[in-house]
Amino acid sequence: MMEKLSLGMSARKKIGNTLYHAFMLILSFIMIYPFVWSLLSSFKQSSQLYGGNPLDMIPRPFTLENYTRLFEVLPFERFLINSVFLSVAMPLCMIAVASLTAYALTRLEFPGRNILFLAFIATMMIPSHVTLIPNYKIIVDMGLINTYAALFLNCMFTGANAFNIFFFRQFFLSIPKDLENAAIIDGCSRLGVFFRIVLPNAKPAIATTAILSFRSVWNSFLWPMLVLNDYDKLTLTVGLKYLKEWEPNWAVLLAGSSLSIVPIVIVFLIFQRHFMASTMNSGFGGK
Amino acid sequence: MQQAPHTVKSHKRRLNLKRREAFTGWLFVSPALIGFSIFTFGSMLYSLYLSLTDYNLLSDPNWVGLANYIRAFTEDQYFYPFFGNTIYFVVTLVPIVLVLSLLLAILINKKAGPLTKGYRVALFLPSITSTVAVSMVWLWIFNPDMGILNNFLTAIGFNNPPLWLADPAWSKPALVIMRVWQMCGYYMLMFLAGLQTIPESLYEAAEVDGASVWQKFIRITVPMLSNTTFVVAILLVIEAFNMFESIFIMTQGGPLGSTSTIMYYIYEQGFTNYNMGYASALAWIFFAIVMVITLIQYRFRNEQGGE
Numbered sequence: 001m002m003e004k005l006s007l008g009m010s011a012r013k014k015i016g017n018t019l020y021h022a023f024m025l026i027l028s029f030i031m032i033y034p035f036v037w038s039l040l041s042s043f044k045q046s047s048q049l050y051g052g053n054p055l056d057m058i059p060r061p062f063t064l065e066n067y068t069r070l071f072e073v074l075p076f077e078r079f080l081i082n083s084v085f086l087s088v089a090m091p092l093c094m095i096a097v098a099s100l101t102a103y104a105l106t107r108l109e110f111p112g113r114n115i116l117f118l119a120f121i122a123t124m125m126i127p128s129h130v131t132l133i134p135n136y137k138i139i140v141d142m143g144l145i146n147t148y149a150a151l152f153l154n155c156m157f158t159g160a161n162a163f164n165i166f167f168f169r170q171f172f173l174s175i176p177k178d179l180e181n182a183a184i185i186d187g188c189s190r191l192g193v194f195f196r197i198v199l200p201n202a203k204p205a206i207a208t209t210a211i212l213s214f215r216s217v218w219n220s221f222l223w224p225m226l227v228l229n230d231y232d233k234l235t236l237t238v239g240l241k242y243l244k245e246w247e248p249n250w251a252v253l254l255a256g257s258s259l260s261i262v263p264i265v266i267v268f269l270i271f272q273r274h275f276m277a278s279t280m281n282s283g284f285g286g287k
Numbered sequence: 288m289q290q291a292p293h294t295v296k297s298h299k300r301r302l303n304l305k306r307r308e309a310f311t312g313w314l315f316v317s318p319a320l321i322g323f324s325i326f327t328f329g330s331m332l333y334s335l336y337l338s339l340t341d342y343n344l345l346s347d348p349n350w351v352g353l354a355n356y357i358r359a360f361t362e363d364q365y366f367y368p369f370f371g372n373t374i375y376f377v378v379t380l381v382p383i384v385l386v387l388s389l390l391l392a393i394l395i396n397k398k399a400g401p402l403t404k405g406y407r408v409a410l411f412l413p414s415i416t417s418t419v420a421v422s423m424v425w426l427w428i429f430n431p432d433m434g435i436l437n438n439f440l441t442a443i444g445f446n447n448p449p450l451w452l453a454d455p456a457w458s459k460p461a462l463v464i465m466r467v468w469q470m471c472g473y474y475m476l477m478f479l480a481g482l483q484t485i486p487e488s489l490y491e492a493a494e495v496d497g498a499s500v501w502q503k504f505i506r507i508t509v510p511m512l513s514n515t516t517f518v519v520a521i522l523l524v525i526e527a528f529n530m531f532e533s534i535f536i537m538t539q540g541g542p543l544g545s546t547s548t549i550m551y552y553i554y555e556q557g558f559t560n561y562n563m564g565y566a567s568a569l570a571w572i573f574f575a576i577v578m579v580i581t582l583i584q585y586r587f588r589n590e591q592g593g594e
Contacts, residue, residue: 020397034413054439097319098317103315116320127573133557134329157322159327242534257424263469265415275415
């Protein structure tokens, strides 16, 4: 009797499990289908693409003409280099500013510290479009239009980096300061302590902020579109906007989209654990 | 008496140390302080000033008082419809993404073999890619004649599938579908982080008491996740209000203005028509609305008894 009951239950469990996996596989398919479809379509001839059959995935024949055309219309190889450079250099600068600021706000006693912290945190609530027009005017007045300085200044000193300050402060609060104190007693300067002891111990926080900032820089659109004018300075994401204006062939447009999607997907797949951990950390585990 | 000089000296030294620490502190925060003072704090005040002028990028701003604000509320025939569109996106995206991402989080929190890791990656993938690039892909998916969505719908028996982005009645739902697809994975991970802080023992105890799946969900999962839900709701409202890139690429506010939001209108007024004074006023009205809603959320939260 007992055996029969447990057998029934395990069978039900098995069916439940199968249903679960079937459902999740369909769901996962829906989520990745647009990417796979777009990548494969970028190797199709337009006649096949315009057929629009969702199951007709494999390019027949396989062609690179869309990519040839892509690099003819606009300097996409240049955009790729620019995007890679900016999404490494900009997060580095953001982290340098944010970690130093957060360190001072956590470990150094000085009047006005708490008000400063609150002021930085409050900027996270400011939507970027409120500062869009004045910042554009400031950049024009400074003569920095069409320079990368405009991008660096904007990402280092607006709400996005305020989040990084906040995140680093949370992290510094959670690690003991014994090591730092020992170094100070040994006569190490504060800056020395910061570079030699604090930063090497802050690797998890650096990884999280680096990944979140990398993603936001790689994908950023409106500000770089407004301040950059020369084609050879554009990023992939901004380049897509011009491609859409210049190129009527959808197979070429999908080649451009794929070129901007594939690199970040590769980075994501390599560092997927860190990407997901960063996102989970950014919500502070519900705290 | 003999000890007095020593005490004074050490006191002085302490004071000196304190002063040096304060100096170092200000030194360390000064790059950020100067930068934020220009590009965030100063910029906000500047924006407020510009909203009271007729600034148009080409000539110097002239003071016009509240004229821009009055124009938005009383003269501008687009303001209310575009505001309505913005609200449409907020009231559809926020609850849909909130519920779906919570359900997805529960589904992927199941430890059901090696595949679950793959599901996580797949569901999270859309949220890491650029909205601009993804919008280009969806533009093609939604294409009324040659797009794969309508070809699929026709194949399974819908003879007159919607024209999606070309039809004012379907353009908003189309954008919502695309945004839900893109946003869910991100908030799913936030909920997952929250779910993993709930002790397993709570569920075990409930099982002993004979609680059903639904009871466990309502009595344990939902209340234990209230902090996460609050954070997700705040972030979602802000993100939904700020919808811009997908509109910019997929519809440019059309057809017939059916997808133009206040955010898109600010861009259009500021950088297409160069009415930067007016665009600044719109930005401040919009900012005020988002702030009020966020404060209401906090208020609501406090009344619910959260920390």
